[in-house]
Amino acid sequence: MDTQIGCAIKASNELVKNLHRDGFDRGCIATFNDYMTVRQTFTKNKASLHRSLNGINNAKNGTRLYDSIVDVIQIFRNRGEVSRPWILVVVTDGDDNISSRSLHKCAQETSSLFTTKESNNFLFLVGVGDGVNSEKMNEMASAGNFIYIHAKDFFLLELIFLKIANKITTSLSLSLGNLTVGDHSASWAEVQRHRNLSKVAIDYALLIDVSASMNSRVISSNSVTNLNSVITHATRAIGQSFDSRIINTTNVALLATYSSC
Template sequence: MALVTRSTENTQISCAIKASNELVKNLHRDGLDRGCIATFNSRMIVRQNFTRDEASLYRSLNGLRNYVSGSTRLYDSIVDIIKTFHSSGDRTRPWILVVVTDGDDTGSTLSLLKCASEISRLFTKDSSNFLFVVGVGDDVNSTKMEQMADAGNFIYFPVKDFFLLELVFLTIAHKITTSLSLSLGSLSVGNYNASWAEVQRHRNLCQVAIDYAF
């Protein structure tokens, strides 16, 4: 999975970092799975390329509060990080991408529907790849994001506050760990009944390695 995040408040980015650390802690198997960390404002920047080293992912995540200002080049950045999977990802593995934004797109060259088309063509048309976009707060146009999710065959989570990110990440992680052939239509924040301990137990039993980005 890859996480792309944009925020303007220290409390918001702190919540995002805490939730992301929990996701890595319980999803990542050191030396086996590979994680990537990226940020976007006016452009997407990979802060940590795909690595099996869990400690490197924590260092990258904990440094994200230095990269939270600027615009929201959302559509182009999603496609850019997908292209990073194609250039650096392991094509024999499932690919999982998690994108977090607290604003609407403000400068992409791609339109909403063109972005959705590229997501489908490059990523979600493969049934083993999964994209989750989390829109946080009232500045995200959820109607547009749901339209893009339908066209791009991915899951969009609207949430009111960054304090809910850990719950969303737990929901995503539970679905990933219990089944790599996710039932996309049944996934929602409200239906979770798992714990991080359960996620970790399932992940430790799983024989399938993954590449993921935030």
């Protein structure tokens, strides 16, 4: 059976594979449990990012979410290219239980240091499973000026990453004139095509929960209703900050594509 951390690694590898342009974009990989660990500092080398993701194999301890988000924001401020958009994607399966910062303090610092209205920076927080308090996460996202997305099933994490990548790509491709994403279901190939045409380089980071609960086994609900709910929620949430183009939620074939890690 698949584990939550296994699904997170697989989805992250797909995001890097299709979003990152070797020698142009820069990616960073970090994890958190009782503390934040940088697995790979900002690099233009795609292979190094994949190696760091595939080296994640030991989920244990607590969930230091709030402090770790700010830790990675500080990495952007210290090492990020200021001329580029900054994108931070965070994945967690539970609520913070160890940070020194409160939810409100994390939101305040995120807003002032990263997602200011004048910036081209975006933070996506993805909460997966029943252990996440979505009410609290939505409250933090609203105060911190970022996007929160919740999914019941780790098998659908890759679909959420695809949705995020699609919005990043189309948002940064506005200068490409008539090139647009249609109303049909997005695909990784389409994301890759847009990235290859775009002249906009990005700095991005993945921050992945490696607390003990991420070792839990994943059982797919295999539910079209659940799939459609995730797509609709992700579209609504991401549309708050991007020019949203709705993915066709009746495409049942997507369920088979994202039903295994």
